[in-house]
Amino acid sequence: MRIQRKEMGGEMLFGVDIGGSHIRVGRVVAERVVQRTEKAVGKSPDTVAQQIASALAELGASGTVHLGIGCAGRICPQTGKVLFSPNLGWRDVDLAAEVERATQKTGLQLLVTMENDVNAAVWGEFRCGAGKGKRNIAAVFVGTGIGGGLVIEGKLVRGASGGGAEVGHAPFAAGGARCVCGRRGCFEAYAGGWAVEAHYEKMTGKRLKASEIWTRRREDPSAAKVWRQAIEALAHLLLTLSAIVDVEMVVLGGGIVERCEGLADEVASAYRDLVGDGWRAADVAIAKLTRDATLVGAALLAL
Template structure:
């Protein structure tokens, strides 16, 4: 199959691109996301796709959406940041555009992008973790995307790590993303600053702010890169939580490669070093089993778009050709 379109639907922006069989992106476009309106969101998706279709032979459209997607890759069962509830998005967009449409969870799409064209392109078993505001995850086993019986598998960020812990947006308590995500990093940084910690006050000064409420994840990362002790400690703690969770995930799936992406991965070695130490410390039977390699995602913010476009070429199975 030739050209396909990949569409990454976020809470504020819809990014679309024309993608070739080798994963390269040609034309691009974007639209704002009218997150409170199902009809307007579908219309914006169709409008972006139609712009790219004009003048090209496009075979299919792949849509990456944050939320639960049905096993038939057509219906968004639930989206935390959009108004989709049992929304037949695939059928609706296909009816308008008159070409096949595949809908996939955005983290699954990003994982597939890294598997097919990025950091895991040379293996058959991989786990991809996207560490942003929350944690997204995708798993590929024997060259196939793991989706589960109902299409909602591999929600790795909602693995329970602290019984009775912080309340998560999913409604449960103690989910992994409440301790190993950008949201957790900012929460802990602000808490230290509000406690009157002199080290945290120095970190705020390095960030050029005085109000803890203005602190952001990128600010902490930049301060850590500049050597600020408090920021380094915050990222080290985040890495510890990340590594401990990955030890459990590797025990379950035995991947060749663990790929870490998302905004927080910009911290690179400041995060990966402590994550790997915690991983090695907590992996069961660590002296008697092969260990996966760790690597940073290579496709950046385009991973979901590229992955969705490639999955649109594979409407029945996600097996590597």
């Protein structure tokens, strides 16, 4: 296996997952995370770079290190710069260069690859998760927001400026609910975790987590209505993906899918009801790598 050969040759493989609130670093061997560390993410690029350098030292990095960094936001496919990361408040940040500076005195030979965090997660699921063995998959990750990714004919789709497969911000309802991106009617504005919570609070005056609203849906009409709306939006999102790219499989993942037992099945059922006669429904599978998807995918992209 390729990763094992790299390790046997004295080279090491690491993945980094930078989200809005956390940073996770893991050593990857044979397509799985064998060591990991996690902490609250710093605010400035140089602080995050120092955190990565510290984590590499903690995990025993030495010699030649292939480092894949999955970062929330738009990543330029040509330069690897973070063009815009709203969660981190970054614009035009060369994080790879910052990490190289932070590790200058460590003796590491660092080879850094930058990628959007969701793209990295999709690649992980494609290579060694739910999509293994397929050539064409889409992935939809439902957490606080909605992220997505595409692998077509075995290649990751990034788009011209790093914004490929931002499915959460495709239109669902023209002139509909306001999204955090500034537009109206996005899928995320109906089915993202923040949206489920906001719609429920508007109806009841109560602020609950999306997973709590899910568990109340059997006896709480407001909870049921909010989640019916979210499931309808997600089913239409899967239908849109199927119509445009005709994938073999759609992988559903993210914190909301993991915490809301049965949600993926209900979305899959609603999607199949929409497909109609004469059309092929894509297989729908739950992500297998869960929280390690970005770490593994980013690491594999660094090879």
